[in-house]
Amino acid sequence: MVKQINVFSENRPGKLEQITGVLAAANVNIIAVKISSDEEYGVLKFLVDDPEKGFRAFKQAGVTVSLKDVLAVGVENKPGNLHHMLRILKKDNIDVEDCYGFVVDSEKKAIVILEVDNPAAARKILEQHKYRLIGSSELYSL
């Protein structure tokens, strides 16, 4: 399973920079970033090349952080694909907490990151529907 680093942050000027600074200092490379925010505070989500190392660096810096299992799904970069996948999950009552994607491989392929309430079940369902789940070694070497 792919690991994502979730960081709690107050919504104040300079906070994001402070947090990315921790990863930079630890020489951890960011593959993708997503911000789920509220007016006062938010959760920053980082997909990085070495999640354990990034997690340790945050802990040491006194940042409130957790490691989360997420699904990375490879899809063709064309209209309707994300929608199709979400419908399959909904049919099986998988609750998608958060979702983001990015394009790789000269825009032909995309990777969708799914944060769901039951990652193991969601993985099974997607595999049954012939989706390609991307493993950590492949993802982290992007």
Place this chain on the structure above:
Amino acid sequence: MTFWDKHAETLPRDKLEVLQVKRLKDTVARCRKSIFYRKRLKDVDESRFSKPEDVSLLPFTTKNDLRINYDFGLVTVPRDEIVRMHSSSGTTGKATVIFHSRTDIETWSDLVARCIVMTGANKADVFQNIISYGMFTGGLGLHYGAEKVGMLTIPSGVGNTKRQIQLMRDFNTTVFHATPSYILYVSEVMVQEGFDPKEFDLRIGFVGAEPHSEQTRQRIEDIYDISAFNSYGMSELNGPGVAFECEEKNGMHLWEDQYLLEVVDPDNGEVLAPGEEGELVITTLGREAMPILRYRTGDLARIVDDGKKCSCSRTHVRISRIKGRCDDMLIVRGVNLYPSQIEDVLMSFPEVATTYQIILEREGSLDSLTVRVELYPKMFDGDLRKLKKLESDILKSIQDEIVVRPRIEFQEPGSLPRSEGKAVRVVDMRGEM
């Protein structure tokens, strides 16, 4: 069950009351030697006092009386009989000074020794006094009592948290004395430094100088795996050693051979029935250099009146946890509330860390109440929705408790200011209307 002074601590009620009346009369007579009381007691005839309740025939003494009569106005002994001066910690308003004779220091140390032994601590313990020394009475008060008991006493004071932890490790500290806010902060630093607070040799904690809730006590007990005891005192009445919990922890025994207690209505000063909540009014019964009659403490509490004798067999009255000071009360949108009510709610949520702050502001003509809460890092699982749910749960619980709807702000751990002495929990920025 061990006692420091079994005879005094278990004196039957009838004998205790006879002793109180005698000492009250002596105290009033002694007071006449001070400039302040000489005038004030002109129309009092203490020879007619026959029961402790007759104390209510005396006038009150307020903090303002002490201020106006700064410096020696209440002193009843020649200047060269005074061996110690203390000053109030100035929680509210200008400082006041208190003087002690050699006998006073002896008596005070004895009272503190009673408290220490009452918790199960003894001379084999190593005692770290993690509290301000100097003119604040918390430091020297416990220090003298602990030495009297015979404990190895480490006067570590407050601050330099890493060194406090080092001392605990190096000298196997078993008992500490601290404010609740600081000792909780110490536990955070322990964790940061890679220690488990439970792995220290600590077994007993004396927690005082700040009103705190039962939930906070339990949290301290859980974090350190110790037994924590609530302490009550104030510099005007010596300092620590006025009242303390026994192992039963159902109220604090107030030493009635040295203090005569009344609970009054803070608005009109009328004496309330046992069990009713009101302001504690206390008369010193043995103090030599600076006796004080019917002191308005400003502290709100009640007598624990369950009709039962305490199982520890001490006969002295028990008082409840201090709910707050009369002047701690906040009026927010016309509703009376105490910070301790909010603390109680917060500490019942395991996701919440040990530090919080209450911010009062005025938006237009309306008061706003914001509660800043630090998250407990271990409880964060990265889910924003869970945080939102926690926020609404806390909001609802606080609103149920105080009626006013607060705003909840989550903060990163360590972002709220830490205090080493008394914590600043309330920031009132409303100003005058």
